[in-house]
Amino acid sequence: MSxxxxxxxxxxxxxVVVIGTGLLGASIGLGLRGxxxxxxLSDPSPTNQAVxxxxxxxxxxxxxxxxTPELVVVAAPPDVxxxxxxxxxxDYPESVVVDIASVxxxxxxxxxxxxADLTRYVGTHPMAGREKSGPVAARGExxxxxxxxxxxxxxxxxxxxxxAQALATDLGAVVSQFTPEEHDEAVALVSHLPQVMSSLxxxxxxxxxxHALSLAGNGLRDVTRIAASDPTLWVQILGGNAxxxxxxxxxxxxxxxxxxxxxxxxxxxxARLDLAQLISExxxxxxxxxxxxxxxxxxxSWLTVLVDDKPGQIALLLTEIGEIGVxxxxxxxxxxxxxxxxxxxxxxxxxxxxxxxxALNDRGWRVLQ
Amino acid sequence: MSxxxxxxxxxxxxxVVVIGTGLLGASIGLGLRGxxxxxxLSDPSPTNQAVxxxxxxxxxxxxxxxxTPELVVVAAPPDVxxxxxxxxxxDYPESVVVDIASVxxxxxxxxxxxxADLTRYVGTHPMAGREKSGPVAARGExxxxxxxxxxxxxxxxxxxxxxAQALATDLGAVVSQFTPEEHDEAVALVSHLPQVMSSLxxxxxxxxxxHALSLAGNGLRDVTRIAASDPTLWVQILGGNAxxxxxxxxxxxxxxxxxxxxxxxxxxxxARLDLAQLISExxxxxxxxxxxxxxxxxxxSWLTVLVDDKPGQIALLLTEIGEIGVxxxxxxxxxxxxxxxxxxxxxxxxxxxxxxxxALNDRGWRVLQ
Numbered sequence: 001m002s003x004x005x006x007x008x009x010x011x012x013x014x015x016v017v018v019i020g021t022g023l024l025g026a027s028i029g030l031g032l033r034g035x036x037x038x039x040x041l042s043d044p045s046p047t048n049q050a051v052x053x054x055x056x057x058x059x060x061x062x063x064x065x066x067x068t069p070e071l072v073v074v075a076a077p078p079d080v081x082x083x084x085x086x087x088x089x090x091d092y093p094e095s096v097v098v099d100i101a102s103v104x105x106x107x108x109x110x111x112x113x114x115x116a117d118l119t120r121y122v123g124t125h126p127m128a129g130r131e132k133s134g135p136v137a138a139r140g141e142x143x144x145x146x147x148x149x150x151x152x153x154x155x156x157x158x159x160x161x162x163x164a165q166a167l168a169t170d171l172g173a174v175v176s177q178f179t180p181e182e183h184d185e186a187v188a189l190v191s192h193l194p195q196v197m198s199s200l201x202x203x204x205x206x207x208x209x210x211h212a213l214s215l216a217g218n219g220l221r222d223v224t225r226i227a228a229s230d231p232t233l234w235v236q237i238l239g240g241n242a243x244x245x246x247x248x249x250x251x252x253x254x255x256x257x258x259x260x261x262x263x264x265x266x267x268x269x270x271a272r273l274d275l276a277q278l279i280s281e282x283x284x285x286x287x288x289x290x291x292x293x294x295x296x297x298x299x300x301s302w303l304t305v306l307v308d309d310k311p312g313q314i315a316l317l318l319t320e321i322g323e324i325g326v327x328x329x330x331x332x333x334x335x336x337x338x339x340x341x342x343x344x345x346x347x348x349x350x351x352x353x354x355x356x357x358x359a360l361n362d363r364g365w366r367v368l369q
Numbered sequence: 370m371s372x373x374x375x376x377x378x379x380x381x382x383x384x385v386v387v388i389g390t391g392l393l394g395a396s397i398g399l400g401l402r403g404x405x406x407x408x409x410l411s412d413p414s415p416t417n418q419a420v421x422x423x424x425x426x427x428x429x430x431x432x433x434x435x436x437t438p439e440l441v442v443v444a445a446p447p448d449v450x451x452x453x454x455x456x457x458x459x460d461y462p463e464s465v466v467v468d469i470a471s472v473x474x475x476x477x478x479x480x481x482x483x484x485a486d487l488t489r490y491v492g493t494h495p496m497a498g499r500e501k502s503g504p505v506a507a508r509g510e511x512x513x514x515x516x517x518x519x520x521x522x523x524x525x526x527x528x529x530x531x532x533a534q535a536l537a538t539d540l541g542a543v544v545s546q547f548t549p550e551e552h553d554e555a556v557a558l559v560s561h562l563p564q565v566m567s568s569l570x571x572x573x574x575x576x577x578x579x580h581a582l583s584l585a586g587n588g589l590r591d592v593t594r595i596a597a598s599d600p601t602l603w604v605q606i607l608g609g610n611a612x613x614x615x616x617x618x619x620x621x622x623x624x625x626x627x628x629x630x631x632x633x634x635x636x637x638x639x640a641r642l643d644l645a646q647l648i649s650e651x652x653x654x655x656x657x658x659x660x661x662x663x664x665x666x667x668x669x670s671w672l673t674v675l676v677d678d679k680p681g682q683i684a685l686l687l688t689e690i691g692e693i694g695v696x697x698x699x700x701x702x703x704x705x706x707x708x709x710x711x712x713x714x715x716x717x718x719x720x721x722x723x724x725x726x727x728a729l730n731d732r733g734w735r736v737l738q
Contacts (some may be wrong), residue, residue, distance in 0.1 A: 186581035199651030212555035227651035282568030282596035313689030343416035
């Protein structure tokens with residue numbers, strides 16, 4: 001089944017019950033409350049629940065009384081999600097139940113094995129987060145413009161599917177529909193593998209002399225940025241999607257072994273070709289990553305402008321680029337070592353590149369490329 | 370020998386001969402000409418040499434006549450650098466000869482085996498480049514604020530060392546001194562390993578369904594950015610530093626095998642601990658990468674601001690941040706899918722974080738974190 005992007009036609013009226021008031025559960029509550037939807041909250045930690053109530057994410061679940069929720073959102077940690085979802089399906093026999101765990105197939109299998117009523121269940125995965133956790137860090141806008149994957153089971157009813165879509169779109173997210181298997185394969189590749197490769201690389205930096213690290217450039221910084229992620233979270237994610245991740249890692253190991261063989265005999269016939277193939281295959285894969293706003297990959301032209309490293313310089317540069325009438329597609333600050341000069345790398349549409357360089361030079365900016 | 374940062378005390382007077390007028394050679398010529406230093410150019414390709422002369426990088430070598438160069442810069446491809454440097458040492462018996470290849474120990478060994486006069490030779494490595502090649506892409510400011518590693522041999526005379534340092538500092542680079550072995554080990558780790566890991570990851574994206582790639586976020590984009598690098602160049606770099614790179618890759622393979630074993634039995638005792646260790650070791654390594662301007666790693670606080678995706682919005686935001694009086698340490702644009710809303714991630718010193726959020730909220734900006 002191929003995925004398609006859909007936009008929910010309905011909105012939630014509530015009441016909505018959110019079970020689990022960590023960062024994501026409390027953010028869902030806040031976002032729905034901001035739309036006027038009645039929300040009731042439950043968390044095994046009375047403190048977490050009280051904080052979530054205090055910040056306005058909803059009312060304590062006890063206040064729902066005999067009411068029937070339109071939707072129950074299970075926002076528990078991945079390893080207890082199936083338990084909590086099964087109990088919710090039993091406790092609320094008239095309600096749609098969704099979960100938001102970052103791995104999908106194992107939870108669905110678990111629920112099916114328990115004989116849960118899957119017509120009312122929808123697995124989902126909002127791809128949003130923060131470096132902080134807990135209800136204190138919650139924000140109603142956390143899901144704005146972020147992907148929210150909806151993974152209905154074969155048994156899921158159209159009404160349940162629509163409620164899940166309404167949850168995501170009411171919170172401003174962009175909905176995609178995948179099967180649970182497709183989802184787990186996709187995130188293994190686009191999310192879990194990058195984490196693994198970044199962590200494997202960064203862990204090599206542990207014992208290095210600091211003067212070697214002084215040569216670090218943007219390449220190293222880019223590749224290791226996500227190596228700063230939270231171990232507790234990633235243990236659950238990698239453990240929960242172990243099979244899909246390990247299948248990709250077998251291929252990585254094959255490529256790594258081939259590369260090691262080549263580098264052990266760099267003068268052997270074919271060694272240069274092997275190395276060229278590794279880099280070329282990386283070129284080909286990298287070029288397939290979609291561009292900004294989900295559009296097709298687009299080749300931008302880059303230029304670098306030297307600025308003094310003090311407040312206001314980058315703003316002034318961008319103001320003048322706005323006056324010149326060119327839209328900046330991407331922007332990075334280059335951390336050069338040892339001098340108080342900043343480099344601003346800008347990407348623009350290729351047909352604007354030469355014009356922008358000329359116009360910036362005319363205005364006295366130092367443009368490197 | 371530990372590395373130290375030094376600032377050349379002298380300047381070059383010339384004449385300087387540059388052998389090889391590709392991107393780097395022609396850029397060196399341009400930069401020195403900009404300081405008034407006489408430069409003479411030679412390239413096995415008459416076209417390359419003519420272009421370099423035309424853009425003002427220097428005069429044809431024939432016009433040097435009987436003059437004795439102060440310095441000869443060998444800017445040939447890595448795999449012919451030793452040949453060209455040996456010939457230069459023989460042809461100009463009074464001159465200092467430096468090379469600029471990105472791998473150092475093998476070239477020094479080669480020259481020593483030939484019995485070259487190493488008192489007049491200095492291996493160097495300017496860590497600068499562009500995505501384009503050839504003399505047309507040359508810029509006199511290419512080396513501004515970039516690291517330039519100087520790797521004297523034990524035989525190198527103080528005068529020769531000083532000439533190499535003067536070359537780098539005259540071109541605005543930041544000089545570090547390493548032994549050739551130290552250099553090759555350092556770049557294997559901070560430059561060659563990131564390239565390998567990024568290429569290995571990106572090559573996995575080749576056969577993936579595009580809808581899976583639609584879930585790509587900044588994590589994947591960061592880790593694969595340098596996978597777009599030029600295969601021809603990287604064949605020479607990886608081939609020239611094969612031994613140092615493969616030694617690191619043995620450790621990566623050990624870690625990868627351990628991870629694969631863990632993911633094959635994710636419910637086994639100790640599996641969670643193994644996964645936590647991988648991510649934690651990545652945390653520890655990543656935290657050792659030096660911060661902006663070569664200073665110690667510094668924890669910045671991040672915040673995200675929603676802006677309309679149209680010209681002038683980011684400039685306006687940065688102008689107002691300047692008015693608020695906060696210095697932006699780093700800045701990234703977040704490519705959210707499917708909506709024309711941009712997210713600007715800003716890092717600031719931790720003690721400015723809350724003040725900035727409050728001030729931006731007061732001015733009507735939508736701040737997410």
